[in-house]
Amino acid sequence: MHVPTVFIDGDQGTTGLQIHERLRGRTDLRLVTLPSAERKDLQRRGEAINDCDIAILCLPDAAAREAVAAIRRPEVRVIDASSAHRTQPQWVYGLPELDEGQAQRIARAERVTNPGCYPTGAIALLRPLIEAGLLPRDYPVAIHAVSGYSGGGRAAIDEYESGEASHAAPFKVYGLALEHKHTPEIELHAGLAHRPFFVPAYGAFRQGIVLTIPIALRLLPAGTGGERLHACLTERYAGARHVQVMPLADARAATHLDPQALNGTNDLRLGVFVNADRGQVLLSAVFDNLGKGASGAAVQNLDLMLGA
Structure with a gap:
């Protein structure tokens, strides 16, 4: 053999x-x-x-x-x-x-x-909604994501884990030229008609990612609410071994998202946070940038x- x-x-x-x-x-x-x-x-x-x-x-x-x-x-x-x-x-x-x-x-x-690590979360959230016709392909998508410093490779690890680590910034937003190499990947594989805004950051923790995408319900097809977005993602990943969709009740009870919650696994946890009174939804993804990412x-x- x-x-x-x-x-x-x-x-x-x-x-x-x-x-x-x-x-x-x-x-x-x-x-x-x-x-x-x-x-x-x-x-x-x-x-x-x-x-x-x-x-x-x-x-x-x-x-x-x-x-x-x-x-x-x-x-x-x-x-x-x-x-x-x-x-x-x-x-x-x-x-x-x-x-x-x-x-x-x-x-x-x-x-x-x-x-890429960030695209994994963004595409997993966006593509099913776009394919289902719930999110227009030309929606003005903005993505904010915070990764552990290991996402910056050896230089970042040395900065945060060397003898000079006490001087390392607790939080860094980067990619300010809006030319991050992951952006074309997200646009292509999510099925977007236009380039999304992508704003990445590093935190002073070794690994893990929390990624969020805000959605204004007034820009979606008539009658599309947060529950429908959640149902679409739940149906799409029902048989997926490594993708979890938080129940709406868990999302309503949550007060924060921990980027390190799935460290050491190959899992991806998606969330849909709904404020129907304000017409707003927040999509989220939590995963290990060194695992599923x-x-x-x-x-x-x-x-x-x-x-x-």
């Missing part, structure tokens, strides 16, 4: 380390990484990627493109955790819950692009590709 070989290229970064940890001890695959002396050796990396069954790329965008270009053996399949290919039509978008057939598309794919999603896609 053939045991698939899985090569992690870039296993010393935050996402790569988490993927390695999640796959440790599995007997249904053979995990390959390169020793530190060979990680920057292009020839050795090329050999490793061409010798594997599935490569998981945990690399900067340019290096991910180079790695794909180095593939000579057609049988090699790829999961790219970078943002290099997320809007490329020849790559399968690695969000299994995107629609009814997406998990099967991932299972059959040769090239899978892992979603990165390494957990990569392992979920890997399992689909392996038929596990």
Whole structure:
């Protein structure tokens, strides 16, 4: 019986380390990484990627493109955790819950692009509502999201966990030029007609995300209320193993959202908060930026590709 070989290229970064940890001890695959002396050796990396069954790329965008270009053996399949290919039509978008057939598309794919962390929450909220005709495609979407500082990679982790951590800002809003690389990904895969406003931030906690999208009911089709939006999301994710929709009663009772509530899992929790008197709804998503937002999603896609 053939045991698939899985090569992690870039296993010393935050996402790569988490993927390695999640796959440790599995007997249904053979995990390959390169020793530190060979990680920057292009020839050795090329050999490793061409010798594997599935490569998981945990690399900067340019290096991910180079790695794909180095593939000579057609049988090699790829999961790219970078943002290099997320809007490329020849790559399968690695969000299994995107629609009814997406998990099967991932299972059959040769090239899978892992979603970005923030887009995972935004698309999971927006796409079902747009497809159901409850949210117009040209709705002026604004997304606010706060991630743990690990979302900023090694530099941010060093800033918050080094000896100078006491000087690190407790909260940072960034992306003020409104050119964040996740915005085109959200626009495309959510099915929006126009570019959304996307305002990301980092908090002084290691991991976890809380993402919110405000909705004005007066801009929706006549008769569309918060309960209908909630029912649409509940129906859409009824059979989804890793997506939960908060019951309306729980949302009404909630006083806050904890971005760290699902840390260490591959789960995504969606919420719909309704103020019918004011004609306002707040959509929310809580998940681990290193779980469903990165390494957990990569392992979920890997399992689909392996038929596990």
